Amino acid sequence: xxxxxxxxxxxxxxxxxxxxxxxxxxxxxxxxxxxxxxxxxxxxxxxxxxxxxxxxxxxxxxxxxxxxxxxxxxxxxxxxxxxxxxxxxxxxxxxxxxxxxxxxxxxxxxxxxxxxxxxxxxxxxxxxxxxxxxxxxx
Amino acid sequence: xxxxxxxxxxxxxxxxxxxxxxxxxxxxxxxxxxxxxxxxxxxxxxxxxxxxxxxxxxxxxxxxxxxxxxxxxxxxxxxxxxxxxxxxxxxxxxxxxxxxxxxxxxxxxxxxxxxxxxxxxxxxxxxxxxxxxxxxxxxxxxxxxxxxxxxxxxxxxxxxxxxxxxxxxxxxxxxxxxxxxxxxxxxxxxxxxxxxxxxxxxxxxxxxxxxxxxxxxxxxxxxxxxxxxxxxxxxxxxxxxxxxxxxxxxxxxxxxxxxxxxxxxxxxxxxxxxxxxxxxxxxxxxxxxxxxxxxxxxxxxxxxxxxxxxxxxxxxxxxxxxxxxxxxxxxxxxxxxxxxxxxxxxxxxxxxxxxxxxxxxxxxxxxxxxxxxxxxxxxxxxxxxxxxxxxxxxxxxxxxxxxxxxxxxxxxxxxxxxxxxxxxxxxxxxxxxxxxxxxxxxxxxxxxxxxxxxxxxxxxxxxxxxxxxxxxxxxxxxxxxxxxxxxxxxxxxxxxxxxxxxxxxxxxxxxxxxxxxxxxxxxxxxxxxxxxxxxxxxxxxxxxxxx
Numbered sequence: 026x027x028x029x030x031x032x033x034x035x036x037x038x039x040x041x042x043x044x045x046x047x048x049x050x051x052x053x054x055x056x057x058x059x060x061x062x063x064x065x066x067x068x069x070x071x072x073x074x075x076x077x078x079x080x081x082x083x084x085x086x087x088x089x090x091x092x093x094x095x096x097x098x099x100x101x102x103x104x105x106x107x108x109x110x111x112x113x114x115x116x117x118x119x120x121x122x123x124x125x126x127x128x129x130x131x132x133x134x135x136x137x138x139x140x141x142x143x144x145x146x147x148x149x150x151x152x153x154x155x156x157x158x159x160x161x162x163x
Numbered sequence: 164x165x166x167x168x169x170x171x172x173x174x175x176x177x178x179x180x181x182x183x184x185x186x187x188x189x190x191x192x193x194x195x196x197x198x199x200x201x202x203x204x205x206x207x208x209x210x211x212x213x214x215x216x217x218x219x220x221x222x223x224x225x226x227x228x229x230x231x232x233x234x235x236x237x238x239x240x241x242x243x244x245x246x247x248x249x250x251x252x253x254x255x256x257x258x259x260x261x262x263x264x265x266x267x268x269x270x271x272x273x274x275x276x277x278x279x280x281x282x283x284x285x286x287x288x289x290x291x292x293x294x295x296x297x298x299x300x301x302x303x304x305x306x307x308x309x310x311x312x313x314x315x316x317x318x319x320x321x322x323x324x325x326x327x328x329x330x331x332x333x334x335x336x337x338x339x340x341x342x343x344x345x346x347x348x349x350x351x352x353x354x355x356x357x358x359x360x361x362x363x364x365x366x367x368x369x370x371x372x373x374x375x376x377x378x379x380x381x382x383x384x385x386x387x388x389x390x391x392x393x394x395x396x397x398x399x400x401x402x403x404x405x406x407x408x409x410x411x412x413x414x415x416x417x418x419x420x421x422x423x424x425x426x427x428x429x430x431x432x433x434x435x436x437x438x439x440x441x442x443x444x445x446x447x448x449x450x451x452x453x454x455x456x457x458x459x460x461x462x463x464x465x466x467x468x469x470x471x472x473x474x475x476x477x478x479x480x481x482x483x484x485x486x487x488x489x490x491x492x493x494x495x496x497x498x499x500x501x502x503x504x505x506x507x508x509x510x511x512x513x514x515x516x517x518x519x520x521x522x523x524x525x526x527x528x529x530x531x532x533x534x535x536x537x538x539x540x541x542x543x544x545x546x547x548x549x550x551x552x553x554x555x556x557x558x559x560x561x562x563x564x565x566x567x568x569x570x571x572x573x574x575x576x577x578x579x580x581x582x583x584x585x586x587x588x589x590x591x592x593x594x595x596x597x598x599x600x601x602x603x604x605x606x607x608x609x610x611x612x613x614x615x616x617x618x619x620x621x622x623x624x625x626x627x628x629x630x631x632x633x634x635x636x637x638x639x640x641x642x643x644x645x646x647x648x649x650x651x652x653x654x655x656x657x658x659x660x661x662x663x664x665x666x667x668x669x670x671x672x673x674x675x676x677x678x679x680x681x682x683x684x685x686x687x688x689x690x691x692x693x694x695x696x697x698x699x700x701x702x703x704x705x706x707x708x709x710x
């Protein structure tokens with residue numbers, strides 16, 4: 026017994042409408058296949074487009090979030106670097122040393138140590154840049 | 164049949180429309196809205212630029228760096244005042260009244276309801292995410308050491324542009340770079356040749372010098388003559404780089420680094436170069452004796468010794484030790500103007516040294532070749548003892564540094580390394596020339612050390628041989644000199660026979676004494692006593708005191 030058209034869903038009604046039309050047209054199987062392929066192709070193109078679009082949007086959002094994280098880390102890093110440098114300023118270290126009982130050095134006494142290398146600084150020639158230009162007096 | 168055909172046509176039309184729409188969209192994305200892969204991405208993704216590069220001293224202590232600050236923005240549309248008042252207002256120091264009054268204001272949006280929020284405050288506003296209130300980050304330059312080395316550093320203005328000093332010279336290096344994808348990479352970090360401790364000691368001693376001598380201003384440069392590294396460079400009065408705008412409004416000149424930008428007549432410290440030229444050209448030897456009279460007339464101008472005294476037969480070391488103008492003039496005249504100015508050019512005078520700091524002055528040397536209408540023999544004689552010639556303090560350090568450096572002139576510089584990610588570019592020693600031979604340089608160093616021992620023992624530091632020269636210069640003004648004001652100066656290097664440091668002290672318009680030997684020399688002695696151990700300079704002679 027056919028279902029009451031009033032109780033059919035929209036999808037069922039569309040399928041029935043299409044089947045009825047196809048039967049009346051009396052299309053060959055080949056033609057139906059061609060049409061099906063055409064429709065399938067259209068659906069694939071649409072799906073690809075939608076998938077690509079959504080992936081772009083998702084990736085963009087991810088990049089945006091990562092960049093926000095990077096910015097946050099840069100800010101946190103800068104904040105920490107500044108706090109460390111403020112804690113290690115000369116004035117702070119001097120104050121801390123004084124609190125710990127240290128006092129500025131008075132007279133310095135240099136002790137000559139036998140056999141200690143007297144000069145380990147590089148020679149003048151070794152520190153000059155090979156690409157340095159030499160200008161002679163005119 | 165007709166019914167089916169018409170239904171099928173409708174179906175085809177719908178499919179075609181969809182396909183056309185998809186095609187149109189694809190064409191729009193690929194051709195009309197085409198974005199080259201190398202072009203910037205939309206601003207939305209680059210709203211928070213990277214920080215400017217940091218500046219460290221030679222030992223890795225941070226001297227200047229960016230700090231994240233936030234500004235509070237407000238949008239009246241749907242603003243959640245109650246949450247803001249309960250969750251954020253107390254932390255931000257705002258009262259409920261100050262918030263509620265916003266409701267009645269005509270402005271719908273305040274881009275900067277508050278500025279200069281700290282990093283913690285800014286993050287709190289962002290984390291609480293109260294509707295209608297948000298915090299936008301921005302970078303602001305901070306100086307953990309306060310005004311230390313302000314003239315060397317320069318400053319960064321509100322447009323994030325570095326001006327003066329290292330900030331100005333290396334602005335392109337320090338500025339964040341825009342990358343291919345439109346984002347910003349942090350600017351490169353810079354490591355200075357400046358030693359934080361040496362700089363602080365130098366600034367302290369300069370401040371004391373101004374207090375003790377009554378000088379209006381002053382400068383000190385401490386450098387390594389071997390490689391041109393500036394270890395400390397101080398100018399007083401200094402300034403707080405965070406308050407550059409207020410200072411610029413009152414006196415913009417206060418922002419300029421006098422050590423590289425201000426010209427002065429160097430006075431008797433210039434005799435070192437005159438003697439270098441005379442020795443190197445073979446005009447005299449260290450044992451040459453001339454008959455010193457109290458005055459000498461050159462080109463119609465009478466030149467007097469500083470003490471107006473006649474010293475009789477005098478050798479070259481005594482000429483330097485007693486700083487005799489008549490002797491220096493005699494050397495220049497014997498040399499001839501061509502030889503004399505050839506050596507001055509070779510020492511780099513009359514042109515910038517090329518130091519990596521903004522606004523370096525070139526100095527001024529009047530020669531017969533270039534300024535025949537202004538030049539005279541009197542100018543030549545005056546030049547020999549540092550008058551009628553304009554130099555910058557850095558030029559004097561570089562040129563006399565060449566004497567200390569076996570006759571080799573090197574370019575002074577303040578940046579040791581530039582660090583960009585994993586890449587480190589180290590500054591190379593740039594040789595500008597060799598104005599005098601190694602033998603001449605060593606002979607002159609010996610003479611200068613002897614001159615200090617004889618005439619300015621106040622400059623000596625236990626355990627070190629000091630080669631140096633005092634100077635007292637008049638201050639030129641239009642039409643003459645600004646009597647009785649002078650510039651007291653002392654330039655010295657140590658250890659004399661293996662120089663590792665050269666120091667120039669310059670005090671402008673001291674009131675305690677007009678002589679450099681009485682103003683600048685004691686400053687050098689105090690400074691050197693503190694500096695040498697800090698810089699790791701070992702004594703080179705017997706230690707006099709062992710208490």
